[in-house]
Amino acid sequence: MADSLQDILGQIDSLQGEAHRKDEALAQARRDLREAIRGGQTTGDHVKDFLLVAYGPRVDEGTERQYRALVDRFAGKKDGSVLLCYQRQEPMMHSVIHQPNMPTIAVSRFELGVLDEDPRLDVNQGMIAFPTKPSDKPVHAEYGDQFSHRSKWEVKDGSLALAPWDFAPSFEDTTLMRKCGSIDDMSSLGERFSGVYMGDEIVALVNRLPGLGKKSFGDSPEFGLLGTGFDEVTYAKGLILLGVALPSEIKSKYDSVVEYNKREVIGRLHKVLLHRSSVNLSSTRESLREDIPGLLREAVELGMHRDTTRWPLDLSVGFEVGSYVRDLCSEYKVKIS
Numbered sequence: 001m002a003d004s005l006q007d008i009l010g011q012i013d014s015l016q017g018e019a020h021r022k023d024e025a026l027a028q029a030r031r032d033l034r035e036a037i038r039g040g041q042t043t044g045d046h047v048k049d050f051l052l053v054a055y056g057p058r059v060d061e062g063t064e065r066q067y068r069a070l071v072d073r074f075a076g077k078k079d080g081s082v083l084l085c086y087q088r089q090e091p092m093m094h095s096v097i098h099q100p101n102m103p104t105i106a107v108s109r110f111e112l113g114v115l116d117e118d119p120r121l122d123v124n125q126g127m128i129a130f131p132t133k134p135s136d137k138p139v140h141a142e143y144g145d146q147f148s149h150r151s152k153w154e155v156k157d158g159s160l161a162l163a164p165w166d167f168a169p170s171f172e173d174t175t176l177m178r179k180c181g182s183i184d185d186m187s188s189l190g191e192r193f194s195g196v197y198m199g200d201e202i203v204a205l206v207n208r209l210p211g212l213g214k215k216s217f218g219d220s221p222e223f224g225l226l227g228t229g230f231d232e233v234t235y236a237k238g239l240i241l242l243g244v245a246l247p248s249e250i251k252s253k254y255d256s257v258v259e260y261n262k263r264e265v266i267g268r269l270h271k272v273l274l275h276r277s278s279v280n281l282s283s284t285r286e287s288l289r290e291d292i293p294g295l296l297r298e299a300v301e302l303g304m305h306r307d308t309t310r311w312p313l314d315l316s317v318g319f320e321v322g323s324y325v326r327d328l329c330s331e332y333k334v335k336i337s
Contacts, residue, residue, distance in 0.1 A: 080199030
């Protein structure tokens with residue numbers, strides 16, 4: 001005679017209780033394993049120790065190869081810079097109601113630091129650690145296509161670190177992210193790790209990326225990982241904020257761009273200021289008048305208020321750049337930090 005419905009339900013309830021007890025015992029065993037390794041016990045293989053702490057005993061060969069390749073790249077990177085790259089997808093058009101297949105745009109975030117020690121797999125924290133110099137704190141900024149005009153590096157406290165579930169998600173991590181929509185649903189706002197570069201690797205990356213007259217971003221192999229917005233100038237600005245000397249190749253390109261931008265700002269300022277004394281300003285001229293504070297803020301950001309060189313404004317007039325900018329900032333109440 002077949003089991004009754006109540007008998008089957010009873011079996012299910014009993015099996016679920018047994019499975020729950022086993023899950024609890026397994027979780028405790030994993031905690032014990034992590035604590036044993038953090039307490040000093042070892043397999044004799046530091047990479048293996050870290051994988052046991054971060055993922056548990058079941059780690060696929062592909063994940064292990066990723067970590068061993070990363071550790072090989074760590075060697076001799078002390079005193080170099082490190083760049084962590086993240087990316088998320090945002091709707092191109094802001095809408096209260098999320099619509100399927102809405103066009104999205106890649107928005108990238110970068111973390112930049114100067115290493116004080118070699119990077120390492122930190123079993124105590126369960127993180128991939130990039131110890132940065134206390135005097136040169138990490139920096140990060142967000143970049144991406146139409147948002148790039150708002151991008152700016154910002155100093156952040158603490159050393160850089162990369163979570164294992166960002167670097168190489170396990171099956172459980174991947175399943176969770178898929179449930180949250182950050183893998184299959186690319187319109188999700190979930191952020192994804194897209195790359196780590198150290199030392200000369202960053203310069204090589206910048207040279208491969210478009211910018212400063214190079215090929216279009218769509219043709220770049222890194223386009224899908226980084227999106228737009230990271231180039232020689234972006235990298236140089238981050239290093240300058242950290243107080244780091246620019247690599248010669250980056251410096252020459254950065255200096256040429258800064259020089260060009262300075263001349264652009266001075267030219268636009270001169271054009272706008274030509275209309276200052278007009279009594280009957282047209283609406284166009286009025287809008288030009290309102291652009292002066294914005295142009296002066298650009299000049300200050302470029303350090304032109306400290307520039308002691310003299311530039312010709314036209315064929316007959318010359319001026320000291322710094323004095324010219326400072327006087328205008330005072331007149332238009334633009335703060336010089």
